[in-house]
Amino acid sequence: MAEPRTVLVSGERLAGWLERFAQRNGGYTIDAGSPGGALTLNASNGCRAVLVPPLPPAQEAAGAPSVEALTAAAGEPRAVALILVRRGGYSVGVARNGRLLASKTGTRYVQSRTAAGGWSQQRFARRRANQASSLVQAAAEHASAVFSAHPIDCVQLGGDRTLALEVLAHPALTQYAHLPRLPFTAVPDPRLAVLERAAAEAMSVRITITDPPEAAAG
Template identity: 55%
Template sequence: MASTDSRLAFVPGPRLLGWVERFAASHGAVAQEELDAGLQLRAADGAVALLQPPWKVDGRPGRGGDAVARLASLASQPRCLGAVLIRRGGYSVAVVNGGAVLASKTGTRHVQSRTAAGGWSQQRFARRRANQADALVEAVAEHAGRIFAEHRIEYVAPGGDRTLSELVLAEPVLKRYAALERLPFLDVPDPRAAVLKKAAADLCSVRILVTDPPA
C-alpha cells in the first residue's frame, strides 16, 4: 500500500514566493486552487501543499496579483497579537507584531504529572495537582492581562497545552479579549525564551502543510 508523509512549515510573507518557486522546482509544475481551508498547490509528481494565512482577510488593503502574491501580502501586514503559550512546565505570554515580541513574561511553575497510584494517596495527589494547575492558570492570566492592556490587541493566539490555554483565556481578567478572533492553535514545547521567539515568527507566517507524493 502506498504511503504518504506530511510535514508542517511556517514561511514569512516576504519569503513565500521563493518557497513556492522551490516547491515547483522540486516537484514539477504546480496547479493552484483556492479552497475554504486555504490555497492548495498540487504538483506534477503528486505532492500537495496547503497554504493557510496567519489571519483572515479583514478589509485592509494589500497587493494584488495571483493567489500566492495576495497571500504573501496578507501575511506581510502587521497585526498585534496576544499570545498565550502554556504547558505544565512553564508559560509565556506576549504581545507580538510583525513576527517580533514587543512585550512578554516567561516563567516556570511546575504542575505534577498524573500518577497511577490508587486509593487515598491518589485522591490527595489529584487535589494537589488540580490546585497547582489552578494556580498556574490564574497567574498566567494575570500576567497576560497586565501585558495585553498596554497594547491594542487584534487577535488572540493560544498554544502549548490546549486545555490549559483555554482555561487561561476563560479567566475573568481576560474577559475583554474573549470576543477577539483566535488564531489557529500553535503546538509548542515548554515555553522558554527561544521557544517564544520562534513562536512569534510562526504566528505571523503562512502555515504550510506539505504532503509528499505516495512512495
C-alpha cells in the same frame, strides 16, 4: 501513501518558496476551492501543498483566494497576543512583525499524575487541581498586564491546549477572548526562547506538503 509534513513560511519568503516548489516539482496548478482562504497547489509530479493563511480573510474582503492574498495576510503588521502554557510554566507576550514587544515568563509547579500505590486519588486530584488553578491565575494576570499596553489584533495559544484555553477564559482576559485566533501551536516548556520563536512564526503561512507516491516509496 506519503505522510504529510508542515512548514511555516513568512509572507516575505513565500514568493521564493513557491518558486522553488515549482522548480522541484515541474510546475503546478492552483485550486482555490479550499475553505478559510486556503490554496492547494497540485504539482505536475503528484506533489501537493496546501497553503493556509494565518487568519481567514475578513468576510468583506473574502474573494477568490490567491497567492497575493496569502502573502498580504501573512505580511499584515498585526499585534499578536501570545499565551503559551504547559504544566509548570508559562510565557505570555505581544508580538508584531515577528518580534516580541513585551513579555513575561514564569513557573508554577503542577504535579504529574500519581503512580499506583501513591496518595489517595481524591487527595492527589485536589492538590493537582489547586496547582493548575494557581498556574492559570498567574498566567492570566501577567498576560493582562502585558497585553494592556498594546492594541491586540489576534491571539496565539500554545502548549497544553486545556490550560491555554483556561487562561484565555479567565476573567482578567475577557476583552481578548473573542479576538481572532491563530492556529494552536505545539511547543515545549514555554521559556523565553520558545516564546520568541512562536512570535517569529505566528503570522506565517502554514504549508502542508504531501510528496508524490514515488518519492515516498523511495
